[in-house]
Amino acid sequence: MLMNIFLFLILMMAFAMVAAKRLTALINGFRAQSFFLFLLMFMLAYRADSAELYIVAALLFLIKVILIPRLLRRMVKRIKVGEDLGLSVNPTVSIFAAIVLAYLAYAFTGMITGIPAFFVSISITLIGVFIMIFRMKALAQIVGLLVMENGMFLAAASVSGGMPFIVEIAIFFDVFLAVIILGIFVYKINSLFTHIDVDKLTELKG
Amino acid sequence: MEYLNISFSLLFDPLSLFFLAVIALVSVPSAVYSIGYLRGSYSRGGTILAWSLMVAFVLSMALVVTAGNAFLFLVAWELMSLLSYFLVVFDHKHEKSVRAGTIYIVMTHIGTAFITAAFLIIYKYAGSFDLSAFKQACLLMPDNVKNLVFIFLLIGFGTKAGIVPLHIWLPYAHPQAPSHISSIMSGVMIKTAIYGMVRFIIFILGVNSLWWGNLVLVLAVVSCLVGVIYALMEHDLKKLLAYHSVENIGIILLGVGASMVFIKMGNPVLAVFALCAGLYHLINHAVFKGLLFLGAGAVYKATGTRNMEDLGGLIKLMPWTAATFLVGAMAISALPPLNGFVSEWLTLQAFFLGALAVTGSYKIFLSLCAAMLALTGGLAASCFVKAFGVTFLAMPRSAHAREAKEVSLSMKSALVAMSIFTVMLGLAASLVIKVLVVVSGCATGVDTAGMNFTLNNFTLAPQAGTYLSVPLIALALIFVFGAAWALAGTGRKRVCEGKTWGCGYYNLDSRTEYTATAFSKPFRIAFSFFLLPYTKTEKIRESFYHVKSFKYEVFTTPVFRRYIYEPALNVIVKTAQAMRRIQPGSIHVYIAYIFITILALIIFMGRS
Numbered sequence: 100m101l102m103n104i105f106l107f108l109i110l111m112m113a114f115a116m117v118a119a120k121r122l123t124a125l126i127n128g129f130r131a132q133s134f135f136l137f138l139l140m141f142m143l144a145y146r147a148d149s150a151e152l153y154i155v156a157a158l159l160f161l162i163k164v165i166l167i168p169r170l171l172r173r174m175v176k177r178i179k180v181g182e183d184l185g186l187s188v189n190p191t192v193s194i195f196a197a198i199v200l201a202y203l204a205y206a207f208t209g210m211i212t213g214i215p216a217f218f219v220s221i222s223i224t225l226i227g228v229f230i231m232i233f234r235m236k237a238l239a240q241i242v243g244l245l246v247m248e249n250g251m252f253l254a255a256a257s258v259s260g261g262m263p264f265i266v267e268i269a270i271f272f273d274v275f276l277a278v279i280i281l282g283i284f285v286y287k288i289n290s291l292f293t294h295i296d297v298d299k300l301t302e303l304k305g
Numbered sequence: 306m307e308y309l310n311i312s313f314s315l316l317f318d319p320l321s322l323f324f325l326a327v328i329a330l331v332s333v334p335s336a337v338y339s340i341g342y343l344r345g346s347y348s349r350g351g352t353i354l355a356w357s358l359m360v361a362f363v364l365s366m367a368l369v370v371t372a373g374n375a376f377l378f379l380v381a382w383e384l385m386s387l388l389s390y391f392l393v394v395f396d397h398k399h400e401k402s403v404r405a406g407t408i409y410i411v412m413t414h415i416g417t418a419f420i421t422a423a424f425l426i427i428y429k430y431a432g433s434f435d436l437s438a439f440k441q442a443c444l445l446m447p448d449n450v451k452n453l454v455f456i457f458l459l460i461g462f463g464t465k466a467g468i469v470p471l472h473i474w475l476p477y478a479h480p481q482a483p484s485h486i487s488s489i490m491s492g493v494m495i496k497t498a499i500y501g502m503v504r505f506i507i508f509i510l511g512v513n514s515l516w517w518g519n520l521v522l523v524l525a526v527v528s529c530l531v532g533v534i535y536a537l538m539e540h541d542l543k544k545l546l547a548y549h550s551v552e553n554i555g556i557i558l559l560g561v562g563a564s565m566v567f568i569k570m571g572n573p574v575l576a577v578f579a580l581c582a583g584l585y586h587l588i589n590h591a592v593f594k595g596l597l598f599l600g601a602g603a604v605y606k607a608t609g610t611r612n613m614e615d616l617g618g619l620i621k622l623m624p625w626t627a628a629t630f631l632v633g634a635m636a637i638s639a640l641p642p643l644n645g646f647v648s649e650w651l652t653l654q655a656f657f658l659g660a661l662a663v664t665g666s667y668k669i670f671l672s673l674c675a676a677m678l679a680l681t682g683g684l685a686a687s688c689f690v691k692a693f694g695v696t697f698l699a700m701p702r703s704a705h706a707r708e709a710k711e712v713s714l715s716m717k718s719a720l721v722a723m724s725i726f727t728v729m730l731g732l733a734a735s736l737v738i739k740v741l742v743v744v745s746g747c748a749t750g751v752d753t754a755g756m757n758f759t760l761n762n763f764t765l766a767p768q769a770g771t772y773l774s775v776p777l778i779a780l781a782l783i784f785v786f787g788a789a790w791a792l793a794g795t796g797r798k799r800v801c802e803g804k805t806w807g808c809g810y811y812n813l814d815s816r817t818e819y820t821a822t823a824f825s826k827p828f829r830i831a832f833s834f835f836l837l838p839y840t841k842t843e844k845i846r847e848s849f850y851h852v853k854s855f856k857y858e859v860f861t862t863p864v865f866r867r868y869i870y871e872p873a874l875n876v877i878v879k880t881a882q883a884m885r886r887i888q889p890g891s892i893h894v895y896i897a898y899i900f901i902t903i904l905a906l907i908i909f910m911g912r913s
Binding site: 187203204206207210225228229231232233235240297 | 891892893896897899900903904907908910911
């Protein structure tokens with residue numbers, strides 16, 4: 100029961116991100132989603148009484164709830180591009196699209212397994228891609244990727260009962276590093292083009 | 306993943322051992338030669354790199370011919386292709402090398418793709434990549450699948466062997482590599498493709514229908530003629546040799562194809578004999594083509610040019626190179642008593658015996674093949690008259706040629722060793738045939754215990770009881786030449802010194818010499834239906850009466866490139882340009898492509 104509530108909240112946060120119009124709101128949405136994911140992991144760790152899961156949950160909290168959002172906020176401040184996300188699809192249509200995606204995920208996961216966590220994980224993975232496609236700012240691409248990663252993490256935790264401990268840890272640092280590197284790219288793009296609108300970067304094709 | 310359980314077993318049956326011997330026979334002298342060839346031309350690091358690449362290349366070829374597992378074979382094959390690519394582009398500063406390398410790697414990968422496809426089809430029936438399992442599975446395969454596998458293997462190995470029209474890469478890639486590598490590539494690497502054909506088509510797949518052999522024979526005849534005609538038109542010494550590789554692969558395939566025909570006709574003796582002739586020409590070509598490439602490399606090292614029109618007169622400056630090159634040239638022109646004569650004679654015999662054994666129109670087909678082989682031999686001889694005459698005789702045509710010096714000891718010793726092999730393979734013909742009978746018996750699966758072949762299995766008039774033996778011919782030739790020399794030495798001497806090919810005129814310089822272009826003109830006219838020659842003239846006049854300069858150039862149309870490869874390339878480029886429309890350069894669109902694909906997959910999964 101408690102688990103389903105957390106799952107519901109995770110999914111809701113994904114919808115909230117789809118509806119967000121400003122960068123800060125997007126980052127806050129991601130932070131909240133990660134926090135609920137952390138609560139879920141913590142609860143699983145408590146139930147299984149496993150030290151490894153506690154560590155995973157702690158790392159999740161440290162990296163995804165504290166460090167990455169802080170990094171993203173600093174980026175927003177430093178590059179001074181304004182709060183606007185650059186929506187190419189307005190929030191209402193985006194919400195509808197997200198609902199359709201969630202339905203597709205539901206239909207798809209229903210054929211494989213009835214675990215609700217799996218359904219939520221696939222939904223937020225698809226929603227993550229949706230954010231990557233339909234938001235113009237490079238920062239949104241990073242957040243979209245992170246949302247996808249959350250989905251993958253949840254899928255691994257729900258279907259197989261978590262990946263091997265060492266893999267889990269490795270993925271955390273991977274994600275963290277990815278954010279740092281992507282951040283550097285965003286800075287570079289910003290200093291070169293004085294904007295981070297990805298849809299204007301179409302001159303690079305051969 | 307049981308299909309990834311590869312046993313790295315090696316196979317050492319007579320067929321593999323024979324090819325290992327061929328590899329060693331050419332690679333060792335080439336390696337010795339490279340000591341002198343690399344010195345002075347490359348930095349220390351470059352020399353080390355060249356050596357390690359060469360050693361790895363030779364080892365990969367050895368692995369190709371001994372692999373006991375099709376998967377291992379493919380890995381070795383790919384390794385061989387890639388290493389040879391790196392060797393082709395070794396002089397990467399030349400734009401030509403990079404271009405040649407690109408053509409080579411594209412063509413060789415097309416070939417590998419076909420081989421891989423053929424192996425996967427067989428694997429579907431065998432359930433294992435082991436060659437013995439392959440052989441078992443091929444017994445159960447339906448006929449049309451067999452035909453498909455045969456075509457794939459023929460295209461795949463044919464690309465590497467350089468049979469026409471898949472030869473397009475060969476005249477670019479072989480000359481561009483350092484000469485000792487050209488020698489190994491032309492002498493040995495293209496032979497691994499013949500190994501592949503014998504191993505996988507004759508040994509494993511088993512000849513299924515008569516048209517397989519016929520197809521191979523037709524391709525072989527075309528390769529012979531096209532190779533030698535293009536070689537006649539070529540004035541780049543190494544490129545000329547590369548075209549001769551196409552021709553000689555054709556001659557080898559004549560033996561292999563005839564063997565396939567005879568297997569299907571149920572004539573095991575002739576099948577063994579024809580394959581024997583083909584393999585004999587294979588080892589001969591490996592040796593004399595290796596020798597010729599090393600000789601051409603020596604000329605290049607000494608003069609810095611490969612263009613025959615700039616050479617000439619080298620026989621006085623580089624006597625060792627000239628003498629050994631002459632041995633190679635005589636061998637490739639199939640002059641007795643050298644080895645090229647023996648194997649072409651055996652191949653001719655196989656065809657004549659075959660023509661006697663069959664009935665109907667097939668007699669004519671086999672006789673025609675023999676006739677074409679004879680024509681090829683004649684054209685090859687004239688080509689090497691040109692190659693040797695223009696390069697080594699007469700007066701130097703440029704400053705490069707005037708300042709040439711004999712090459713170093715390591716290069717000379719390799720040249721001498723290769724010429725000794727060339728002579729020995731001719732003189733010891735009957736011994737070599739005995740070995741080759743065992744090899745071809747192994748390949749065709751025929752018990753050869755009772756078979757006994759000599760040089761003259763066929764005589765036009767059996768009652769005449771003619772006896773042909775290479776040492777005998779050698780003796781006879783030595784006697785004739787000795788007698789002629791002795792006769793010429795006696796008698797009154799009326800010496801009048803004149804310039805070579807000067808026809809008694811005085812004050813001639815190298816500009817008036819016979820050139821390679823002029824020499825090949827009769828052939829250009831005779832084969833104009835195929836070569837499609839055209840000329841370009843350019844006159845610069847000062848006035849109507851005074852032409853300041855006159856430029857005359859003659860070209861031949863590269864038929865295969867113009868009518869097969871360029872249209873194909875155009876289609877590919879056009880398709881690629883059409884495909885570019887879906888690449889707008891926007892990251893969002895690219896992510897959307899991925900996303901749509903995933904969604905489509907999800908929906909597709911949901912439907913089924």
